[in-house]
Structure formats: C-alpha cells, structure tokens
Amino acid sequence: SQQGEEDPQALSIQEGENATMNCSYKTSINNLQWYRQNSGRGLVHLILIRSNEREKHSGRLRVTLDTSKKSSSLLITASRAADTASYFCATDSNSGGSNYKLTFGKGTLLTVNP
Amino acid sequence: DADVTQTPRNRITKTGKRIMLECSQTKGHDRMYWYRQDPGLGLRLIYYSFDVKDINKGEISDGYSVSRQAQAKFSLSLESAIPNQTALYFCATSAERVSGSTDTQYFGPGTRLTVL
Numbered sequence: 001s002q003q004g005e006e007d008p009q010a011l012s013i014q015e016g017e018n019a020t021m022n023c024s025y026k027t028s029i030n031n032l033q034w035y036r037q038n039s040g041r042g043l044v045h046l047i048l049i050r051s052n053e054r055e056k057h058s059g060r061l062r063v064t065l066d067t068s069k070k071s072s073s074l075l076i077t078a079s080r081a082a083d084t085a086s087y088f089c090a091t092d093s094n095s096g097g098s099n100y101k102l103t104f105g106k107g108t109l110l111t112v113n114p
Numbered sequence: 115d116a117d118v119t120q121t122p123r124n125r126i127t128k129t130g131k132r133i134m135l136e137c138s139q140t141k142g143h144d145r146m147y148w149y150r151q152d153p154g155l156g157l158r159l160i161y162y163s164f165d166v167k168d169i170n171k172g173e174i175s176d177g178y179s180v181s182r183q184a185q186a187k188f189s190l191s192l193e194s195a196i197p198n199q200t201a202l203y204f205c206a207t208s209a210e211r212v213s214g215s216t217d218t219q220y221f222g223p224g225t226r227l228t229v230l
Contacts, residue, residue, distance in 0.1 A: 033218065033219075035219075040202070040224070040226070041223060041224065042118075042204060042221035042222055042223045042224055043157070043204070043206075043219075043221045044221070045218045045219065045220070048218060088156065088157070090219075101147070101159060101162055101172070102159075102219060103159070104149075104156050104157040104158075105156055106154065106155060106156035107156055
C-alpha cells in the first residue's frame, strides 16, 4: 500500500507562477523526500526534510513538514517550462531492525505552460 | 559516465521467456533497490539489498528474483515473463546513514520492458 499520497494528481500553471504540491502519509517517519521525474526518465532527488525539521529551502524549492498532520508540501516558485515533470514524495519506514526503505507516492504531474 | 546504469534500456519479450535486467553502480553504495513503475501507480518496491549478503523482498516480489553479484551489481530476473509485468523498471542505490534512516536514492535511467 502507498505510504505517501500526493495532491493534486495533476497541476497546470503558467510560467512564472508558483506551484504547490502536497503529500500526506500514514505512519511515523524519519524523513520525507521529494523527487522529480521527467517523462520516462529516472527519478532525481530534490530535497530531504527530517522529522524534526519544519521547513527547508533549496533554490526555488521550499518544503514544509507538519508531522502532527502527517503532511508535507513542495512549493516551486517562479516556475519555468523546464519544471514540467512528475513530482513524488517518498517516506522512509522501519522495515525491521535497522533496515529502512522508501515508499513512494503516486506523484503529481506538473505542467508549466510557456 | 552515469553513476547508475541499467541494461538493457528497452526490451520486448514474449510470455514465458526468462529475462534478466542488470544494474551497475559506481557510487560505492551498499544499498541497492529494484522498483517497477506503472502509469498511475507510482513506484513500487520489488526487492532491495543492503549489502552483498542481504536480500529482502519488497511489496511486489512475486514473479521476480534478484542476485547481488557484487557491491556494484544487482540483477533482477523474471523467470517466466507475463504480460502484466510490462512496466518501466528502475534500479536505485543509496548510502547508509549513521543514524539508520534512509538516505537519498540515486536512480538509473530505467528499463522499459514489454511482455507480449
């Protein structure tokens, strides 16, 4: 079953606008990560936020984490056509002992129109 | 050169055939993973390995097997391919954080597999 669920499933905006994507998860986490995937390509890591962090920035990206609501948001400011991609959140879970693995959501497809 | 490579990049095969997908990495990571991606379903974990002697089933391991030949190599096999295994397959690697949580994963370019 999916741990993380992104919302919305698809988002279409104009270049220059901000894009916000949300992720909700079900169980306690150590960290939450956001990845980007261009069509048919491998995923690329964007940012990692730990459970004891509330906000993190990287360039035009801003990620927030609310562990009480089990949710995270990814904000892309001043979007560009090149930001068109699918965005996935991923949470780590304890699979027993000291082993950890990521569980990915279904993704948000962002389209930035020129 | 890419840090995580997958071969082949595209493969068309027939039902019942055995097929192997290979993954190699030059990042020196101990942890390796195989995922499949289907439209609308995101990525699902098939198998993962935290070192050469460690193999673990993911959420959808039925119909698949893996081999960790070396730290740098992790292969996924479909013993008898079936059409619903048609998907995009990704290999990924990660380092182990001292704290035990999951580090960033680095993905290969993917293998597009079609089973007729």
